[in-house]
Structures are given as structure tokens and as C-alpha cells.
Amino acid sequence: MAFLSENEGTTRTLLHHVLETQPLSSPVLSNTRQSKRSLSTSMGRPRRTLRDPPSRTLLSKQTKTAPAQPKDIGADGQFFVEHYDFLEEGTPRILLKKILQTASEASVLVPALVNSQEPEPVELQEESKWNSLELQLPELEPSVTVAPGLLVHSRKKRCLRVSEFEQEVDQGLAVASDLTGRQPASASKSSVTRSFNLTLATVRPPESVERPGLARRPPNRKAIDVEAFEQRLKDIPLTPLPDCRTYHSATPVDEDRPFQASPDSRGIRRSLAKGQELKAVTQKANQRMEKGPRKPTKSGTRSPSQNTPLSTISMSTGTRSRPWTGTPSQNSCFSAHSLSARSSISREARAKSGVAHQVEEEEERLMDDEAKESEEDTEIPQSTGNIRVQPRPGSWRCSLGPSPKGLPADEQRHGLDPCALVLPGSCQVGGAILFVLFLIPRLPSKPTQAKRAPKRRAPGPRQPRDPDKVGLNNYCKAFSFYAKIPMEKSASQTLMKCLNQYFRTLCDDLETFAHHAGRKTVLLADLELLMRRQGLVTDDISLYVLVERFLPLEYRRLLIPCAASGNSVFPAG
């Protein structure tokens, strides 16, 4: 029995034992709740108990303490304990599969075994009770004891072993003779892997341990559903927009309402910033993007007739241009919000190709974000992969034009929020702006909204709320999650308003900074300045440090191709 305590075992091996000795009932687990390092002992305990007459009390104690313990990945013994209770409830196969599923995440985090494997082969032979499955222990254990560096390798091994194990289970515990033949092999394997064990200085949790943290993050991120997004884009009709030169007189900072002057999409601004984007930024962008897909569809249905004028203007593919077209009333939001942006635009030169390029990149990013967010939105038609926005000096203004003044409520502004407005420098490119505008869904006029409302119940409330707020819902959910106490609806609404205002201010600042530097496009320097003012970037912490810290690799992987791909929104291929 001594060797058992020293034996390092995986959950699988433990289950083997359990399955074998199921009639023997619960193992007697010692009281010691040890750290990961002592897993071997804890895991050895069940085996020992299998042999000894079990005592239910100890097992119950163990199970009670099991939940109290932090869920260590390496706590195979814990898994064993937890599963053991259900051992008699489910079939061994089911239990085993459960354990395997849970244990697979646990990397090789097994306490360093010291000379634990040497006695195994010897003792295994001694044990007559151990069935063929148990004999597989030495095979499995070595894989478990592989150093973390060899995690992948060990996992592969483990996969093989799992299949082998399952085969064994299917066969119903194969003949012992077959397994005995493996002993020498396993012994050799164990000897081979033993060297790995010795090198295990410290066992650190595998990367997967950190996954739970990621899983708890707000569910803002969604896989990019390119097809759905393209579908939505196609649905967006093109609508002509009257030229609204009158609005250009507005100063960048609205005298009356500085913050509302450029509601523009924060999303766009974020996307405007090249290179690194912080998580928050991407989240904002995602939220903004959400509105985009919904909006275009609305506008699309409402004003099919408007498509023709715009079609002539806008990009090669109608999909992109559609979203922003909407009805003139819709564009009121644009005007209101984008006053500041427009003013800057009007000041600057017209249609610079470089700017258009920039805008397109931003738009692409926005589109990408939208695609992420609007997974569930299947109305948007397919759009071509690369949408080129033709610079059109007049068109952008047109979209903004319809009624700069009329915007009744902030909600409409919200519709404009997304990017379109903000593109300060790039605004000149009419097509680009159009593109941006449609990226961010504009709230159609209320009657049209009412029509659209029944269409889109799934994404969220329509008429009473802006698409912006629907996007901000994710923030509210995250907020209520971390608050740990229930949140009132009014509190959520207030929170959304505050966030809305905050994001608008943020984007407004970005535009102002770009304008301050005499540029028409928001660059990374502008974003860095903004973050410096916020206190996120200091002399000690640089922007890149923050990116590394907060922008997970999987999201960078999605963003970088879009940012570096020039005009194509979606990654090539």
C-alpha cells in the first residue's frame, strides 16, 4: 500500500481503480487536504482505501472538504472524490468520461513525483486485484508527470491513452493477460518519463487554468460571423442624402453642448486608431458595431427607392453603402452628432486618398467588430469581401445633411454614434464617410423605427432604445455580474446613459486631438494622448504594455489582419 500513496495518479487511473473496486464502496480518504504537491498522496489514498475496508465517514469528510478546496486543476484527487460519490449513480463509462473531460484541462499539474514510479511496476505485479485497467497506470502516469514544458507532448500522449482507456472500458476490462504484456512497456515508459519528473522543479498551472478567467469576462466578444454580417450589409439600401453644407459651420466643440456635438461613434474613433486597441476600445467598438447591422436593415427596408441614387455614388458593392443611407430623417442623427466631425471635415481638404484609406481601414475594423457583435443578426445580406469606398466629397455631407437640427433626442444621436461622425480627418472622403455612417446604425425616424420594431425582437428592445444602448447592455450585464448584488433596471439605464456619454466624450476627444495636431485622421498618437490624460499610460506604463496586458492574443489575432490588410475588412481568404 505504501507505493500507492506515493503513486502519482491521474483521475483516469483513479477511476480505473474505482471502477474495479466499485463494490468495495467508498475509499477511505485521509483528512489531509494537501496542496497540489501532495496530490500523489491524496490520490494514493483512494487506492489504498480500495484495498482496505472503506469507511464512509472519511469519504464523506473528503467530499465535504472537496468543495471547500479551491478547484485546482491538479487536484485530481479532488475530482476523484467528487466523482466517487456519483460512482454508483452513473455508469462507469459516464463517470470516466466526466473525469476525463475535467481532467483534460488539468495539465500536467501533478505534484512532482520523486521516485514514485519505480515501485509501481513491482507493486503492480504484486497486486492481484488490479485488473487490466489498473495495469495501465504506469502508462498513464508517465504522461501526467511530464514537465509543463512538455505539456503538449503529454497531452498528445494522454489523448492516445484516453482512447486506449476507452477501448478498455468498452471491452469491459480486457483480459489481464493483454495488459500484463504492457507492463514491461509501461515500465520502460515510466523510466523514460521518470527523467521528466525529476526535472519538475515546480509544477505550475497550465495555461488553461487562466481560461476560466477569460470565460467570466463579459460576453462582448463573439466570433465573427462574416456571412451573417455580409448578409446584413446587402440588405441595407442606399439612400441619397441631401447636401448639408450648412452644418459645416459648427465648431468642433459645440458651444452649447460640447459633448453631444460629436456623438459620433466611439467605435469609429476607436477603429480609427491604428495599431493597438485596448480591450475597452474594442468593446466599445463592438457595441457600436452592433447597432450598425441592425440599422442598415431597417433603413434598407424603409427606403428601397433611395437605393438608386446612392448606388451611383457609393461603392462598388452596394452592401456597404446601404447601411448608412437610410432615410434623411435617419441622417439627422448623423448631422447632430457629426457636427463636430463635419466641421473638422469641412475645414480640411476634400477627399484625400490617404484619408480614404485610413477610413476604409477603420471601417473595416468597424465592420469586423460589427460582425463580431451581430452574430445573431442574420438579416444582413452577404457583402463582398473587399469593399472599396470611393471618396466622394459631397456624399458624406449628404448623409449627414438631412436634418442636422431636427434631432429630437439623444437616442437618435446614439444611432449616429458609431464611428461615422468621428472620422475627423478622413471625413472628406465622402464614400468613406458613408461607409462609416452605415457602419453605425442610425436610428431611423420614429415611425420607421416602429415598423422595424417587430422585425427585430431578437436582438433586443427596439423602439424605446437606441441600438447604442442595446450594445451597452453588455456593459450593464458585466456590471451586474461583478456587482454581486442585483441591479435595478433604472440603475442599468442610468449606467448606460453614463457610458454613452462617456464614450461620446472619448471619441470627441480623439477627434479634437487629431485636429489639434493638424491632421484629419485619428492616429495612434491621438489615442495615446487620450490614454495619457486618463492616466492609463504613464511614464512607467506604455501603451504597448497595456495592449499586452489587456488585449488577449485571440482578439489581437482577429484585429491585426484587418488592420494590416489595407482595405479589406475581413481577413483574406
Next chain:
Amino acid sequence: MELGQREEEEEEEDQRQLTLIQNLKATVHYTVGSMCQEAADAKGVRFTKPAIAAISEVTFRQCEHFAKDLEMFARHAKRSTINMEDVKLLARRSSSLLNYITEKSEEISRINQEQKDKKKKKTEGGNKKSSKQAVTEMDIDD
């Protein structure tokens, strides 16, 4: 020996810095106090001493922030001198303050322009002094 001297110099500089800061804080406190006095007389409200101290402390720290922001803005615009544009950017949050500053800046620029015109018309020597005095007086009034 050199290290010791350097340390002493650094300490002296730190002390000078501290005294400088204290002097500035005292000045700010005095100004805040006088302004609070005026407001109290105007509104018929009284200001407690801790309140005035708090206001002056906040004002001083805000000034530090302003200075850093101004420097950042100037550097962002690839300039080495803080400009009127930087100041306007700083004040963009408050619409009324922005209006005020814009008006004042326009006024100052207008006055300077007039002064320059006068200079050109008259002789340079005498006119420079008078124009400078006028500009400084305008600044004080502002």
C-alpha cells in the same frame, strides 16, 4: 567628495523646490481667499477657513495637471512652445470657459495686431514701450 557635494546640491535644490512650491501654494491660497471673500460678500454666504484651504489645494493640484496637459498638447502638435491653441484645447470641456477664453484670445490678438499697426506707423522705439505697456495692462485686467 564629489558625491557628497552633489548630494548636498540636490538637497538644496529639493529644498528650494519645496520652498518654491510652498510659496506658490501660499500665493494661490491668498488669491483664493480673496476671491472667496468677494463671492461671500456678493452672495451673502460665508466661507470657512478649511473650505478655502481645500479650494486652494485643489486649485494648485489642478494647475499642475493643466501644466502637464499643456505640455502634452504642445508636444502632440509637434511644438516646443505652449500655444493659445493648447490652452483652448485644455478648456474645451467647459463650454462657458471656452467661450470666455476664445473671446479673450481674440481680444488679445486684436489688440496686439493694433499695436503692431501702430508701431509700423510710428517710430519703433517709443511705440514699442507704449504698446507693451498696453498689452501688459490688458493682460492684468483679464
